[in-house]
Amino acid sequence: MSNKFLVKIEENIQRYTNGGLLVSDVVKFVKNFKSRDSYKALSDNLKAYIDEFIKTDKNLRVVDVKPMFPSHATGNDQNRGNGFSVEVAIELAPGSFDLQNKFTVPSDLLVPANDYINLPNIPDSIRKKEKINHKPTPPEEDEEVLNNPYLQTLMSQDGSSLRRTETKLLNKNVKIPAMPAKGAANPEVKGFNKVYTPLPTTIKQ
Numbered sequence: 001m002s003n004k005f006l007v008k009i010e011e012n013i014q015r016y017t018n019g020g021l022l023v024s025d026v027v028k029f030v031k032n033f034k035s036r037d038s039y040k041a042l043s044d045n046l047k048a049y050i051d052e053f054i055k056t057d058k059n060l061r062v063v064d065v066k067p068m069f070p071s072h073a074t075g076n077d078q079n080r081g082n083g084f085s086v087e088v089a090i091e092l093a094p095g096s097f098d099l100q101n102k103f104t105v106p107s108d109l110l111v112p113a114n115d116y117i118n119l120p121n122i123p124d125s126i127r128k129k130e131k132i133n134h135k136p137t138p139p140e141e142d143e144e145v146l147n148n149p150y151l152q153t154l155m156s157q158d159g160s161s162l163r164r165t166e167t168k169l170l171n172k173n174v175k176i177p178a179m180p181a182k183g184a185a186n187p188e189v190k191g192f193n194k195v196y197t198p199l200p201t202t203i204k205q
Contacts, residue, residue: 018065018067018084019065019067019082019084019086019107020107020111020112021062021065021084021086021107021110021112022062022065023062023063023064023065024061024062024063025061025062025112026059026060026061026091026112026113026115026120027060027061027062027086027088027110027111027112027113028060028110028111028113029050029054029109029110029111030108030109030110030111033109036108036109038105038106038108038109039105039106039109042105046103046105049103050103050105053088053090053103056090056123056125057123057124057125058090058091058092058123058125058126059090059091059113059120059121059123060088060089060090060091060113061088061089061090061091061097062086062087062088062110063087063088063089063097063099063102064086064087065084065085065086065087065107066084066085066086066087066104067083067084068083068084068085069083084106084107085104085105085106085107086104086105086106086107086110087102087103087104088102088103088104088105088110089101089102091120093126
């Protein structure tokens with residue numbers, strides 16, 4: 001009987017069999033990259049495009065790594081060689097890449113911007129600029145302002161008007177008159193000895 005099962009062998013593409021870069025890596029251009037032969041071999045319009053990219057303070061992410069000699073099967077590093085091109089895109093926000101404006105450069109022009117176990121730095125251009133007051137001051141009481149906290153949390157509605165809520169403790173007990181409803185059973189709890197039979201104090205022989 002012939003074997004109905006096929007042997008399937010897969011291999012993971014690793015960093016150092018992939019030109020030193022992996023997809024989703026944060027990268028930056030190497031120092032003096034314009035003096036390298038691989039940069040000089042690029043077209044003039046791509047060089048101008050790269051010059052605009054390096055002006056941004058946003059993170060650059062690897063979106064694809066393409067070998068010079070593509071593999072004949074997915075997940076197989078055979079015939080990958082040591083020549084790679086890298087597609088790079090700007091990270092507009094965490095997890096959101098500008099794939100419409102990505103570009104391809106030789107892998108020797110890029111190095112990982114390694115932050116080890118930390119997350120990538122947040123660029124200043126996407127930080128929210130706000131004025132933070134670490135010494136808060138109480139808001140002004142203004143009845144003209146609709147979202148005034150005094151009109152929201154310190155007032156009670158009495159019909160169609162608002163009145164001040166009693167928020168101060170008087171530090172004294174106030175006796176509230178109360179009586180059970182007519183016909184209701186007496187809520188008084190009887191004593192323990194009246195409800196339960198006392199336990200015997202001697203044991204009969």
